[in-house]
Amino acid sequence: MTTEPDAAQFLENGEGRVAYEVSGAGPLVVCLPGMGELRSLYRLTAPALAAAGFQVAAMDLRGHGDSDATFRSYDDVAASRDALALVEYLGGPAVLIGSSMGAGAAVWAAAERPEVVSGLVLIGPFVRDPPANSISSAFFRVAMCGPWAPALWTAYLPKLYPGRRPTDFADHRLAIAASMRRPGHSRAFRQTTRTSHAAVEARLQEVVAPTLVVMGGRDPDFPDPEEEARFIAGLLDADVLVVPDAGHYPHVEYPEVVNPVIIDFVERVTDRG
Numbered sequence: 001m002t003t004e005p006d007a008a009q010f011l012e013n014g015e016g017r018v019a020y021e022v023s024g025a026g027p028l029v030v031c032l033p034g035m036g037e038l039r040s041l042y043r044l045t046a047p048a049l050a051a052a053g054f055q056v057a058a059m060d061l062r063g064h065g066d067s068d069a070t071f072r073s074y075d076d077v078a079a080s081r082d083a084l085a086l087v088e089y090l091g092g093p094a095v096l097i098g099s100s101m102g103a104g105a106a107v108w109a110a111a112e113r114p115e116v117v118s119g120l121v122l123i124g125p126f127v128r129d130p131p132a133n134s135i136s137s138a139f140f141r142v143a144m145c146g147p148w149a150p151a152l153w154t155a156y157l158p159k160l161y162p163g164r165r166p167t168d169f170a171d172h173r174l175a176i177a178a179s180m181r182r183p184g185h186s187r188a189f190r191q192t193t194r195t196s197h198a199a200v201e202a203r204l205q206e207v208v209a210p211t212l213v214v215m216g217g218r219d220p221d222f223p224d225p226e227e228e229a230r231f232i233a234g235l236l237d238a239d240v241l242v243v244p245d246a247g248h249y250p251h252v253e254y255p256e257v258v259n260p261v262i263i264d265f266v267e268r269v270t271d272r273g
């Protein structure tokens with residue numbers, strides 16, 4: 001049995017198609033990337049989970065990667081509905097792994113359909129809006145409102161990897177840039193940057209799924225990454241892994257640290273531990 005990912009497959013939504021790829025066999029794990037990222041964000045995570053005996057589906061957000069840019073909404077709730085549709089299509093329940101905005105979407109999905117979400121892994125999670133007086137947040141929203149947003153994003157991306165960048169980082173960055181040149185994708189990305197996480201924060205205390213929070217200790221998206229991890233863990237009674245030297249993508253920077261913890265967690269919540 002191969003654990004190599006299949007070619008991109010597509011889930012019809014009614015307004016467009018959401019792309020995903022599947023590897024492995026076993027209990028289902030669905031992986032959601034964050035804003036400006038691709039499903040290949042899980043290129044070092046999915047093979048490890050597949051080798052451990054899980055079916056792993058990594059999806060592209062709307063208007064990202066191979067997914068269509070024909071949708072009316074590109075926010076957390078839209079991403080969560082797509083993830084839930086994929087879980088139902090592939091035969092859940094599933095553990096949801098979400099990075100950044102994808103983590104917020106995973107939380108909303110767990111609150112909306114607790115019977116199909118057996119666990120959550122939240123990586124560098126945005127589950128609430130930054131403080132209203134955050135200068136960096138305000139600057140980001142202004143900077144990302146114009147046609148130059150994709151170029152600014154790819155220029156900013158290296159700052160999210162203050163630790164050890166993967167050897168294929170340059171190729172991955174080029175793939176993101178190529179994705180944003182597809183028809184409608186630049187517009188969709190700009191809409192995604194305007195996402196508010198208030199809808200997710202309002203439902204945090206509804207979540208009953210076991211949760212693991214993975215945070216980079218040097219994540220530049222948070223004033224105090226460890227404090228944010230503690231805040232989320234306090235509400236969700238979650239386990240926490242802080243990777244001291246990592247930034248926003250600790251599972252890509254230090255997979256040898258993060259993968260074993262994720263696999264152990266997924267095995268426990270799927271009754272395989």
